Amino acid sequence: MGLQLLVLVVLCRVVGLGTAGWLTGAVFAVGSWAVLTLALRRSWTGSFGPANRVTLARTILVGGVTALVADSFDGRAPVRVLIALATVALLLDAVDGQVARRTGTASRLGARFDMEVDAFLILVLCVYLAVPLGAWVLSIGLMRYAFVAASWALPWLGGDLPHSMARKTVAALQGIVLVVAGAGILPRASAAAAVAVALALLVWSFGRDVWWLWRVRPVPDRSDVLPRTTSPRAAPGTRRAPGRPAPDS
Template identity: 65%
Template sequence: MALNNTYDARLVQQETAVGAGLQILLLALLGTAIGMGPAGWLTGLAFAVATWAVLSRALHRSRPRSFGPANRVTLGRATLVGGVTALVADSFESSPPVTLFVGLTAVALILDGVDGKVARATGTSTPLGARFDMEVDAFLILVLSIYLSMSLGPWVMLIGGMRYAFVAAARVWPWLNAPLPPSTARKTVAALQGVFLLLAASGYLPYGPTFAVAATALALLTWSFGRDVLWLHRTSRVQDGEVEEMLELAAEREPERETVSS
């Protein structure tokens, strides 16, 4: 529903500013607790500013009446993801405390199952909220992939980069932008990515099981994306065939029209 006055618009924008403020507060707490270096601070601040700017622009375009309770949960999760991102950036200089890293990531993953339920329970589901939730998920997977790649190798980043590669490919092949049918398997694989990557990145497992967990996550994600791409390709071929049949039928009827008109 569109905004009725500037007060509502200002209030919605204030919520994104509060989110950025909470992000900076979390960075300050992390910095005090572990003595976070410049890389962690700069990355965390960049994440806070980018989240505020992108979300504010999206809200300005969609113009919702209110920010909504589900989006507040997602914004809180984004704040935690910003903290995880800062810890991963700082890990290039010093290893982050395992308990802190696992704790922040685990809470962010748990909250992933909360915002959707809140949206449905309050009747506040929106395309913006769904996209916000998806982008936070995708970025957390990317960050965990980068962190894990330092111990297992760059191949792990295929997990975090696969969704972004799909988005880039959709700019070249527009048929990839078509909506997909609901799939429990797709949702399950997506949910398992964070769990598997956190388990592998926690350091609780020996190298062999860690490698196996990450490889399983990549295999499942490759299967899920591959299945969706094949479905989209087949669907686009069917649609193209229908268009060609319509054009051929129109061409066949054209002489009949000319005969009648003459």
């Protein structure tokens, strides 16, 4: 939290971060600290690990991006600073995984931590682009959260997915396309077309995973459930007449 607040102070001095940015950044700092603390208490392994420290650094950068995006609704956002922070956060996404594998500190907590930071950064960038390109861009950032919400009603959606390079490539492409579109180096029509292609690929990726989870979903075994009208000792397909005892009674 202290480092996150320090980043906000630096942004205030460098780009003149406003009240909206300060409040949003502070809420992000408290919220991320609370969620991470709760997750650590539930699955503490004795060491936070170097890979999680890299992801924590990414979290602080994402907090800065979030503050700048919130501040952009009150005036013109410092695009260069915003894109620079987002770019570094995306680049570090390739570092924490390598660190985890090389140091033997990979864990479910680290993987989830990394995934949540990625998802929130994508959502924030979508919010930033929703003004110039349209609210449809938010579907990219909200898709994963809709998937998680759907898994509460359909538990089979929470199953483990196999490793897929295609899934990783599509996920990485979302951040790259959103950063390029947000940098303003493309005409608006070209930026919208690039984001639309990224959205189509994301829909394909999620649809592919949902189909796989549906195919391998656990089906309850009902072979031991007897029909209500069948005697426990009667042969399948036979019934007793109402009011008459079983033949062997």
